[in-house]
Amino acid sequence: MKTQPDALVIDLDGVIRHFDPDVRAPQEAAAGLDAGAVHAVAFERHLLQPALIGQHSHDQWAQGIAEGLVDKHGLAPVAAHALVDQWMSYRGEVDPTALAFVAEVRAAGVPVALATNATTRLDADLRLLGLADAFDVVVNSSVVGVHKPTREYFKVVCDALRRPAERCLFVDDDDRNVRGARAAGLSAYRWTSDADLPYLRAALGL
Structure with missing residues (x-):
């Protein structure tokens, strides 16, 4: 008989926080x-990877993005840095329905871990977005030194929740992360929209 999960592990970007591309396009x-030009440079693996595992700080990542804009698009260094600062100033928007679901789960006595690949700016973002106290556990890849979808990352999450993997339900909008969670022994569900909430409630026995 399959074990019913009694802990929720949930992603940040694409589930709880969303970025509107129309905000950054005019910049x-x-x-x-x-x-999308800045995003394309920012998410190049050689720039992003070190920031996600804590080898580079958020500010070092931003510096690398500015340098990439100079190299790839011919921007003047001052203009590139100004654009990156402006691009970074937009920290996204919280999905109120997804956040309400997290609160509902916690109110039912089920612990919730925020599991996110993030830079060293995460704590400041959570405070800015009003999310600093929204979760029982926060597992930031840049703090723990490993990232989704590795087994090592999911072990850190489960250990933080004091649950074996089979008792944790992982929710993420990235199919690669969902597959990684399943390979690590967690139940995992790919988030598409708020329409997924009835299934998730049932999966947690709510």
Whole structure:
């Protein structure tokens, strides 16, 4: 008989927090760049990976993005740094329904871990978004030195919750992370929208 999960592990970006591309597109257009140009540079593996495992700070990541914009798009260094600062100033928006679900789960006595690949800016973001006290556990990849979807990352999460993997339900919008969680022994569900909530409630016995 399958074990019913009694702990929730939930992703941040794409589930609880969302970024509206229309906010950043005018910033890029004003610098003469196509929409998504800064994101494309920022998420290049050689820049992002060190920031996600704590080898580089958030500020070092931002510096690398600015340098990449100079190299790839010919921006002047001052303009590149100004654009990155402006791009970084937008910290996204919280999905109130997803956040209410987290509160509902915790109110039912089920612990909730925020499991996110993030930079050293995460704690400041959580305070800014009003999420500093929204979770029982926060597992930030840049703090623990490993990231989703590795087995090592999920072990850290389960240990923090004091639960074996089979008693944890993982929710993420990235299929690669969902597959990694399942390989590590967790129940895992790919988030698509708030329409997923009835299933998740049932999975947790709520």
